[in-house]
Amino acid sequence: MSGNPRYVDVALAGERARAFDGERRRRIEERRRREEDRRRARAAEHASRLAAERERLSDRLIVLARRTDALAGLRVTGTAEDERQGVLRTLAVLGTRLARVANQADADGVHLDLVAAARRLEAVRAGLAAVLAEDERVAALDLVHTRLDEWDDRVALDPDGAQAVADQLAAVRAGVADTRTFRFGYARLNDLVGEHLTQVARRTALLAEARDSAQEAADSLAAILTEADALAVELPGRADAQEIRDLLAAHLAAGRFREAAHGAVRLAGSAPSLEKALEEHLDHRELTRHITEAAAGAGLPVVEVVPEARAARLAYLGDLTAEMLSALRAQDVEPGSPQ
Secondary structure, eight states: OOSSOEEEEEEEOHHHHHHHHHHHHHHHHHHHHHHHHHHHHHHHHHHHHHHHHHHHHHHHHHHHHHHHHHHTTTTOOHHHHHHHHHHHHHHHHHHHHHHTOOSHHHHHHHHHHHHHHHHHHHHHHHHTGGGOOHHHHHHHHHHHHHHHHTOTTHHHHOHHHHHHHHHHHHHHHHTTTOHHHHHHHHHHHHHHHHHHHHHHHHHHHHHHHHHHHHHHHHHHHHHHHHHHHHTTOOOTTHHHHHHHHHHHHHHHHHTOHHHHHHHHHHHHHHHHHHHHHHHHHHHHHHHHHHHHHHHHHTTOOEEEEEEETTEEEEEESSOOOHHHHHHHHHTTEEEOOOO
């Protein structure tokens, strides 16, 4: 028997080829079934969150309607009353839209319009500044605090806007005893609060969208890595994908919505490449098993199997006899010409 290996290209045939294809198909179908289970679970979670969001928006709408009604007692007449009535009509329309909210985009639209309606209402209040008593001015500023406190993450989502609002609020409160100072200061404060809360509402929606995309991508990645671990497969690119996942989690925790949106796209792109690498590894493993079994049954001393798709190059020692070739074919492995 020669000490130097010789080579022959072999390919699966017959029952082995059908078994190989069937195993691959089973793996892929099982993976898709688990993916569909995750999709249904996410859909149920989204529906639950949407119901909670609808309830939260309904509460805000009711509060805003009460504030609008309460403003009627503060000597509102003429154009100011027309504007107040306009806010009430807007709230009635938003109530109808809210009842028909079917997805997060609908809810986000209602949310932004609620913020705009609140801004319009406070503009009416700002127009009354000249006739408000000092205790009514203090109450108006307290109401600004209440509006701001309704947003838990507003400082993180719009730090510049939050600081501008805080500075203006402090300035207006310091001049609350002076009618002219309060009038112009409160009007400016209302503009700043409206711009700030509109920005926060938009960024809240963007961050929620990024969070959903990130969760979906993270679930897909976790599924691939779990499968690879169970099969003792080391995937190239795994560390890079995990680094992207961890950085994305940090962006989400810090409210960095732009970076989070970009990171979610990057993470979503990592799962398909890892799945492809996993499938190629499993194909090669299964192909090697079939060919090694057939070679052993044919009495062929195998040194190495180099798999490529459904074929492989087989390194062996000694001579590949006619009997060995027949034995390989009998075990559904089709050899080419020895090299």
